[in-house]
Amino acid sequence: MASYNKVILMGNLTRDPEKRYTESGTCIVTMGVAVNRRVKRQNEWTEEANFFDIVVFGNQAENCAKYLAKGRPVLVDGELQQRRWEGQDGQKRSKVEVVANQVTFLGSGGGGGGGGSYGGVGGSDEPPPLDDDDIPF
Numbered sequence: 001m002a003s004y005n006k007v008i009l010m011g012n013l014t015r016d017p018e019k020r021y022t023e024s025g026t027c028i029v030t031m032g033v034a035v036n037r038r039v040k041r042q043n044e045w046t047e048e049a050n051f052f053d054i055v056v057f058g059n060q061a062e063n064c065a066k067y068l069a070k071g072r073p074v075l076v077d078g079e080l081q082q083r084r085w086e087g088q089d090g091q092k093r094s095k096v097e098v099v100a101n102q103v104t105f106l107g108s109g110g111g112g113g114g115g116g117s118y119g120g121v122g123g124s125d126e127p128p129p130l131d132d133d134d135i136p137f
Contacts, residue, residue: 005079007098009052010106011035013072017056019065029061030054031068033076033098053097054078064103073106 014032021027031054039048054076056064068074078100087093 007076007078007080009033009035009054009076009098011052011073013068013070013074014051016070017061017065017068019061027058027061027065029056029064031056031064033074053095054100054103055081055097056100056103060100060103067105068103075104075106076100077102077104 011033014034017029017031019027019029033052033054034049035052036047036049038045040046076098078098080096081099082094082096084092084094
């Protein structure tokens with residue numbers, strides 16, 4: 001049986017895109033997207049936010065870093081990827097993120113976010129930075 005992995009999300013950026021480069025010069029941008037979902041609780045409809053981490057590569061990543069900023073609506077077409085690593089405490093960790101094949105900018109954007117560099121490993125629960133081996137092409 002063949003496998004199929006496709007994700008389409010439409011929501012707002014939860015933070016400015018974070019830009020960095022691999023040793024070979026490929027641009028990688030990470031960003032967060034909040035997607036609202038209507039949920040019925042005790043006969044009352046409410047909005048529930050879900051948060052997803054997005055990874056973008058190459059020229060598209062450069063454009064995301066240049067033109068997107070926190071709060072901007074986007075449409076992301078991509079696939080799920082699970083990364084695994086061992087934390088500083090020796091515990092095995094994993095993280096599921098969306099690797100974007102296409103990011104469509106929605107709505108009117110004010111100024112673009114400047115990007116910046118990847119913050120690196122913030123603690124034992126943070127995955128290690130992406131490198132050339134993580135690029136899906």
